Amino acid sequence: MMRRDVKNLGHIFEPDSIAVIGASPTTGKLGHVILKNILDASFQGKIYPVNPKYKEVLGLRCYPDVRSIPGKVDLAVFAIPAEVIPGVMEQCGRKGVKGAIVLSAGFGEIGRKDLDEKLSKIVKKYGIALVGPNCLGALDPSRRLDTLFFPFYKLGRPRIGDISFVTQSGAVGSCIVDMAAHFGIGFAKFVSYGNGLTIDEADFIEYFGSDPHTKQIILYLEGTRDGKKLFEVLKRVGKKKPIIILKAGKVGGASQAALSHTGNIAGNYTAYQAAFRQAKVIEVNTLAELFHVVNAFSQPLPKGNRVAVLTDGGGLGVLSADAIEAEGLSLAELSPATVEAIKDVLPPYGNVGNPIDLIADSGPGEYKKALDALLADKNVDSIIVIVLFQAPALDSSILDIVVSASEQGKKPIFAVAVGGDYTNESRKVWDRYGIPSYDSPDFAVRALKKFTDYSLLSKKKK
Amino acid sequence: MMRRDVKNLGHIFEPDSIAVIGASPTTGKLGHVILKNILDASFQGKIYPVNPKYKEVLGLRCYPDVRSIPGKVDLAVFAIPAEVIPGVMEQCGRKGVKGAIVLSAGFGEIGRKDLDEKLSKIVKKYGIALVGPNCLGALDPSRRLDTLFFPFYKLGRPRIGDISFVTQSGAVGSCIVDMAAHFGIGFAKFVSYGNGLTIDEADFIEYFGSDPHTKQIILYLEGTRDGKKLFEVLKRVGKKKPIIILKAGKVGGASQAALSHTGNIAGNYTAYQAAFRQAKVIEVNTLAELFHVVNAFSQPLPKGNRVAVLTDGGGLGVLSADAIEAEGLSLAELSPATVEAIKDVLPPYGNVGNPIDLIADSGPGEYKKALDALLADKNVDSIIVIVLFQAPALDSSILDIVVSASEQGKKPIFAVAVGGDYTNESRKVWDRYGIPSYDSPDFAVRALKKFTDYSLLSKKKK
Numbered sequence: 001m002m003r004r005d006v007k008n009l010g011h012i013f014e015p016d017s018i019a020v021i022g023a024s025p026t027t028g029k030l031g032h033v034i035l036k037n038i039l040d041a042s043f044q045g046k047i048y049p050v051n052p053k054y055k056e057v058l059g060l061r062c063y064p065d066v067r068s069i070p071g072k073v074d075l076a077v078f079a080i081p082a083e084v085i086p087g088v089m090e091q092c093g094r095k096g097v098k099g100a101i102v103l104s105a106g107f108g109e110i111g112r113k114d115l116d117e118k119l120s121k122i123v124k125k126y127g128i129a130l131v132g133p134n135c136l137g138a139l140d141p142s143r144r145l146d147t148l149f150f151p152f153y154k155l156g157r158p159r160i161g162d163i164s165f166v167t168q169s170g171a172v173g174s175c176i177v178d179m180a181a182h183f184g185i186g187f188a189k190f191v192s193y194g195n196g197l198t199i200d201e202a203d204f205i206e207y208f209g210s211d212p213h214t215k216q217i218i219l220y221l222e223g224t225r226d227g228k229k230l231f232e233v234l235k236r237v238g239k240k241k242p243i244i245i246l247k248a249g250k251v252g253g254a255s256q257a258a259l260s261h262t263g264n265i266a267g268n269y270t271a272y273q274a275a276f277r278q279a280k281v282i283e284v285n286t287l288a289e290l291f292h293v294v295n296a297f298s299q300p301l302p303k304g305n306r307v308a309v310l311t312d313g314g315g316l317g318v319l320s321a322d323a324i325e326a327e328g329l330s331l332a333e334l335s336p337a338t339v340e341a342i343k344d345v346l347p348p349y350g351n352v353g354n355p356i357d358l359i360a361d362s363g364p365g366e367y368k369k370a371l372d373a374l375l376a377d378k379n380v381d382s383i384i385v386i387v388l389f390q391a392p393a394l395d396s397s398i399l400d401i402v403v404s405a406s407e408q409g410k411k412p413i414f415a416v417a418v419g420g421d422y423t424n425e426s427r428k429v430w431d432r433y434g435i436p437s438y439d440s441p442d443f444a445v446r447a448l449k450k451f452t453d454y455s456l457l458s459k460k461k462k
Numbered sequence: 463m464m465r466r467d468v469k470n471l472g473h474i475f476e477p478d479s480i481a482v483i484g485a486s487p488t489t490g491k492l493g494h495v496i497l498k499n500i501l502d503a504s505f506q507g508k509i510y511p512v513n514p515k516y517k518e519v520l521g522l523r524c525y526p527d528v529r530s531i532p533g534k535v536d537l538a539v540f541a542i543p544a545e546v547i548p549g550v551m552e553q554c555g556r557k558g559v560k561g562a563i564v565l566s567a568g569f570g571e572i573g574r575k576d577l578d579e580k581l582s583k584i585v586k587k588y589g590i591a592l593v594g595p596n597c598l599g600a601l602d603p604s605r606r607l608d609t610l611f612f613p614f615y616k617l618g619r620p621r622i623g624d625i626s627f628v629t630q631s632g633a634v635g636s637c638i639v640d641m642a643a644h645f646g647i648g649f650a651k652f653v654s655y656g657n658g659l660t661i662d663e664a665d666f667i668e669y670f671g672s673d674p675h676t677k678q679i680i681l682y683l684e685g686t687r688d689g690k691k692l693f694e695v696l697k698r699v700g701k702k703k704p705i706i707i708l709k710a711g712k713v714g715g716a717s718q719a720a721l722s723h724t725g726n727i728a729g730n731y732t733a734y735q736a737a738f739r740q741a742k743v744i745e746v747n748t749l750a751e752l753f754h755v756v757n758a759f760s761q762p763l764p765k766g767n768r769v770a771v772l773t774d775g776g777g778l779g780v781l782s783a784d785a786i787e788a789e790g791l792s793l794a795e796l797s798p799a800t801v802e803a804i805k806d807v808l809p810p811y812g813n814v815g816n817p818i819d820l821i822a823d824s825g826p827g828e829y830k831k832a833l834d835a836l837l838a839d840k841n842v843d844s845i846i847v848i849v850l851f852q853a854p855a856l857d858s859s860i861l862d863i864v865v866s867a868s869e870q871g872k873k874p875i876f877a878v879a880v881g882g883d884y885t886n887e888s889r890k891v892w893d894r895y896g897i898p899s900y901d902s903p904d905f906a907v908r909a910l911k912k913f914t915d916y917s918l919l920s921k922k923k924k
Contacts, residue, residue, distance in 0.1 A: 033854055105821070155852040156882040171775020174852050175880035182882030222780055248780040251787040287781060287880060288902035313633020318684055318710040319749060325713040359567070390617035390636050392495055418637035418749060420618040420644030440750035 008129040009199070009207045011099030013140050013189055015074035016045040019066060019097070021088055022080035023049030023057045030103065031079040033149045035060075038077075041146035041157070046071055066091045075099035077137065077147050082106030085133070086118040093126030101147050102132035108195055109134055120198055135194025136170040139177065141187055142213065148192075150174055161186015162215035163294060164208040166201050169248075170194065172220045172287065179291055184432040188213040200225065202233040209237035216242050216297045218290065222249040227275070234279035242297055242454060243281040246290045247272050282454050292447040298434030299412035301455035304381040306332035307448065308374045309355035311386035312362050312394070316416065316441055317355030320384055323445035329452065331355075332380045341373035362391075364398040371405040371413075382452065384444055386416040389423045399426060403433045412451065414444045469661055470591040471669045473561025475602050475651055477536035478507040481528060481559070483550055484542035485511030485519045492565065493541035495611045497522075500539075503608035503619070508533055528553045537561040539599065539609050544568030547595070548580040555588030563609050564594035570657055571596055582660055597656025598632040601639065603649055604675065610654075612636055623648015624677035625756060626670040628663050631710075632656060634682045634749065641753055646894040650675040662687065664695040671699035678704050678759045680752065684711040689737070696741035704759055704916060705743040708752045709734050744916050754909040760896030761874035763917035766843040768794035769910065770836045771817035773848035774824050774856070778878065778903055779817030782846055785907035791914065793817075794842045803835035824853075826860040833867040833875075844914065846906055848878040851885045861888060865895045874913065876906045 018038060024031035035049055035058055048071075049057040052064040063069050066076065066088065076092045078085055082104050092100060100123065108116040123130045131137055137147030141160045148155065158180040165187060167173035173192040180187060188211065191204050201221060208214045217237065224230045234243060250269040276283045284290045307329050311317040324331055331354050334342075343352055345366040347359065358366050367385070374380050383405075387398055406413045415430050415437040417423050427437040438444040480500060486493035497511055497520055510533075511519040514526040525531050528538065528550065538554045540547055544566050554562060562585065570578040585592045593599055599609030603622045610617065620642040627649060629635035635654040642649060650673065653666050663683060670676045679699065686692045696705060712731040738745045746752045769791050773779040786793055793816045796804075805814055807828040809821065820828050829847070836845050845867075849860055868875045877892050877899040879885050889899040900906040 028854060030854075149854060150852040151854060154854075154884045156884075167777075169775070169777025169780070171773075171850050172777035172781070174850065175775075175778070178852060178881035178885060182886070220777065222777065248777060248784055250784045286785070286902055286904040287778075288905065311633075313631070313637075315629075315631025315634035315682065315684065315710060316637070316749075318631070319634070322710055322712045323748070388633050388636065390612040390640060392490060392492075392611060392613060392616075419640035422616045422618075423640060424644070440748055442748040443750065 008098050008127060009203070011074050011129050012101065012131055012138050012191070013145065014143060015099055015145070017048065017072060017074050018043065018045065019048040019050050019069060019073045019076045021050045021066070021076055021078045023051050023054070023062060025054060025057045030149055032058075033151060034077055034079050034103070034147060037146050037148060037152065040152050041144045043144045043146070048073065066095045066097070069095070073097045075101065078102040078104055079149075080104065082112065082115055082133065086115065086122055089119060089122045089128070093122055093128060098128055100128050100130045101135070101137040102130065103135060103137060103147070103149060105134040107133045107197070116197055123198055130198045131191060132194045133197060136173055136192035139187065139190035148174065148177070156181025158185060158187040160188075162188050162213060163218060164189040164211065164214040164216070165191070165218040166204040166208070167192050167220040168194070168196070168201065168222050169220060175287065176218075176220070176291065184428055185295065188215075196225075200230075202226065202230045205237050205243070206233050209233075209240055214241065216244070216294070218294060219243065219245045220290075221245060221247050227271070231275040231279055234276070234281055238279050238281050244284060244290065244293055245276060245281050246284050246287065247276070280457055282450055284450065288443070289446065292436070292438060292443050293450050295431070295436030296412070296414070296447050296451040299406070299414070299436065299451070300409050301458065302382040302412050302452050303455070305329045305452050305456070306379060306381045307384060308332045308334065308377070308380040308382070309384045309386065310358065310367070310370050310374065311355055312358045312391055313386060313388040314357045314359070316386045316388070316418070317357050320386065320416070320441040320445060321355055323442040327445050327449040329445065329449055332377070335377045335379050338373040338377045338380075342370050345369045361393050363393045364395065364401050367398055368401045371401065375405060375408060375410050380411065382412045382414070382448060384414045384416060384441075384448065386441065389417055389426045390419055396426065399429045402430065402435060406433065406435045412448070414438065414448050416441050416444045469665050469669075470560050470589060471661070471665070473536050473591050474563065474593055474600050474653070475607065476605060477561055477607070479510065479534060479536050480505065480507065481510040481512050481531060481535045481538045483512045483528070483538055483540045485513050485516070485524060487516060487519045492611055495613060496539055496541050496565070496609060499608050499610060499614065502614050503606045505606045505608070510535065528557045528559070531557070535559045537563065540564040540566055541611075542566060544574065544577055544595065548577065548584055551581060551584045551590070555584055555590060560590055562590050562592045563597070563599035564592065565597060565599060565609070565611060567596040569595045569659070578659055585660055592660045593653060594656045595659060598635055598654035601649065601652035610636065610639070618643025620647060620649040622650075624650050624675060625680060626651040626673065626676040626678070627653070627680040628666040628670070629654050629682040630656070630658070630663065630684050631682060637749065638680075638682070638753065646890055647757065650677075658687070662692075664688065664692045667699050667705065668695050671695075671702055676703065678756070679706070680756060681705065681707045682752075683707060683709050689733070693737040693741055696738070696743050700741050700743050706746060706752065706755055707738060707743050708746050708749065709738070742919050744912055746912065750905070751908065754898070754900060754905050755912045757893070757898030758874070758876070758909050758913040761868070761876070761898065761913070762871050763920065764844040764874050764914050765917070767791045767914050767918070768841060768843045769846060770794045770796065770839070770842040770844070771846045771848065772820065772829070772832050772836065773817055774820045774853055775848060775850040776819045776821070778848045778850070778880070779819050782848065782878070782903040782907060783817055785904040789907050789911040791907065791911055794839070797839045797841050800835040800839045800842075804832050807831045823855050825855045826857065826863050829860055830863045833863065837867060837870060837872050842873065844874045844876070844910060846876045846878060846903075846910065848903065851879055851888045852881055858888065861891045864892065864897060868895065868897045874910070876900065876910050878903050878906045
């Protein structure tokens with residue numbers, strides 16, 4: 001059973017049947033990749049290829065048009081030229097289709113306002129939820145729904161999780177999806193809405209706001225047509241769930257580029273910034289930072305800005321301390337009990353300050369004792385644990401020790417590990433357990449700063 | 463034949479024979495890992511394990527002491543406790559050993575100034591070049607020299623290249639070495655000097671300055687004992703070769719941490735900054751940025767700050783344009799010839815501005831034509847090429863097309879590709895060909911900014 005919701009969006013994300021308009025048996029064609037991906041994702045509902053040229057595509061019976069499909073169709077995915085879409089959408093409307101994803105470009109973004117108007121009119125008449133045109137469509141790993149036209153071997157798909165991601169740019173969207181898959185980060189839902197002709201970013205945020213599987217929302221935005229609506233939704237939904245926004249097209253030239261590629265107005269960045277601040281959403285400035293901050297939210301919120309740094313590599317501790325002071329966080333003054341506990345595990349030349357330098361001879365046991373002390377220390381709000389996986393004294397049990405510390409749920413733990421293959425594979429284990437891990441100390445610190453600011457701001461809200 | 467050089471450093475980097483003091487057959491022991499790594503690196507000279515407890519270690523004859531080694535010893539690597547090192551160093555001096563690497567900690571950094579004094583006196587008496595104590599020692603891939611005590615499976619070793627790297631911190635050093643190996647970046651030489659008792663960072667920079675295999679020098683520095691000497695060397699060597707510096711321990715707490723872990727004074731950062739500016743070295747602020755800028759130097763220097771951005775993902779172009787304007791670079795105004803050439807390859811909805819949005823339907827051929835036009839365009843000083851490897855229209859020939867464009871050596875080309883496994887593997891090909899590649903557009907832009915500043919400053923010097 002489908003939930004009734006914002007603009008019928010359930011038909012997009014929770015369909016029981018999908019028609020692929022323009023399905024093709026030719027490898028490389030959009031209508032082929034789409035159908036193949038829906039199959040490769042193991043979608044469990046009915047799948048209807050539609051194309052008058054073929055009787056069968058990829059082993060499925062192919063229908064000449066939407067009308068001839070025997071059963072009900074929840075979602076139609078369009079992989080045909082813009083020019084012919086309004087006609088087929090009309091047929092979909094008559095058939096009772098309530099969800100449509102139009103991947104094709106060639107609408108308002110290249111000046112074809114006439115096609116925009118035709119399409120809007122039809123979807124409004126029939127109450128069809130329309131994603132696009134000029135987009136990647138939708139992803140819901142829990143429902144094995146996947147309309148992205150990027151082959152699986154080139155673009156990984158994330159596992160099931162609680163992050164939902166709304167993106168204006170398909171390219172940026174696919175990069176984030178691919179990175180999430182790479183690091184084992186889970187997604188609840190993903191939507192690339194492209195031109196956003198009748199359903200825009202605000203509608204999706206509203207929908208994800210009331211989606212029980214979504215705990216955190218990400219938005220990549222270049223511009224909006226209805227700033228007032230967007231900011232009202234951000235304010236309302238932001239009270240329930242953290243919203244992280246990457247606003248691109250901030251300045252002259254960039255705004256121009258943003259304008260032409262999806263046909264949206266990037267607008268005045270200062271106004272956006274003010275509105276974001278008011279809505280208490282978290283703004284990030286780069287693609288890398290977006291990813292760094294997203295990872296943080298699987299950790300408990302910190303109660304303050306006092307950070308303890310635990311490391312087996314002195315230099316990495318120094319770099320972290322630099323970043324902590326540069327970002328305006330504070331190095332925690334460890335309690336006497338913590339100092340004692342750590343003295344116990346340190347050789348005479350270890351550093352009992354903060355950063356705590358366990359030196360490269362330390363093994364997993366030393367980390368465990370130090371982490372226990374830091375978790376119990378009332379002077380410490382959050383912990384950055386740096387692990388030099390390369391050190392001979394460490395074996396892979398350090399992974400479990402950090403996971404166990406994190407699972408106590410007492411304080412946020414951010415991990416740092418910098419290196420090559422062995423280190424990167426090790427870090428992935430943490431990502432899987434929801435421990436954010438970073439490959440440069442400053443990345444961890446900057447993400448922790450955003451996370452801490454959000455936490456302290458949320459407290460004030462109450 | 464060994465070159466005569468700064469403080470006999472040839473005995474460290476170009477030894478014909480190595481003694482491993484404290485060699486051990488026990489897996490996990492420092493004296494075991496060191497010897498194993500020297501063997502695993504396939505060092506071609508003589509290798510002499512030294513330990514009175516054993517007759518044989520890892521299949522090699524083991525000597526009870528340095529005196530009993532039959533042949534000449536160029537380099538002695540110490541993996542024994544600090545307390546007993548001065549005695550053995552005295553024996554080395556008498557034996558005629560001229561190079562020593564002391565990996566062991568337990569000297570001045572924990573207050574044992576007495577051991578420092580003893581050791582200095584001995585190495586000065588015999589003219590021994592001493593690296594350390596409390597360090598990782600040296601690496602020279604072209605000579606298969608490797609005294610790092612991190613196992614090969616945990617820490618990758620870089621291939622032969624032209625970058626030499628001096629690091630005060632062993633941890634930071636090993637991270638960079640490991641990352642270089644991961645991305646296929648080549649190193650000429652690497653040295654971790656730890657406490658730098660008698661040979662400091664300035665000596666190594668001087669040595670690398672006159673090393674014919676070194677084209678670029680990297681320094682990770684927390685503090686120095688002799689600022690005047692360092693800055694004079696930086697000024698002199700900086701005229702011949704680019705020097706990239708990451709200065710850590712900038713602020714209060716961080717300086718403290720830096721002080722205790724290698725026993726050096728981190729000092730006043732403002733003074734360092736002024737001196738760096740004067741010496742025209744390139745200062746980076748984070749470990750990630752260090753790596754990002756290092757990669758740039760395999761490209762030709764740009765003649766100005768006008769950047770062209772070529773992309774098949776609109777959003778990534780917008781993010782790049784944002785970063786270009788934020789960093790104070792400028793988006794090139796394409797010449798009419800370039801605009802014409804690009805119009806030719808674009809569908810009607812492509813963007814002929816800068817960023818040039820080839821849209822996701824473009825294949826390698828479109829990239830080639832656009833790159834040719836940009837390389838010929840007098841209004842363009844450097845090129846950022848963004849590739850969405852995930853796009854169905856691209857095959858791996860895009861790699862060669864960018865490599866061929868780069869090999870013309872006309873303008874710097876920086877590549878951006880963001881994603882997961884497939885994308886990261888593809889990027890590695892570029893790194894191998896000396897094309898710097900980045901996984902966030904802002905990383906490329908920031909590195910290009912530093913590279914451009916360096917280029918324009920170097921021109922002024924002449």
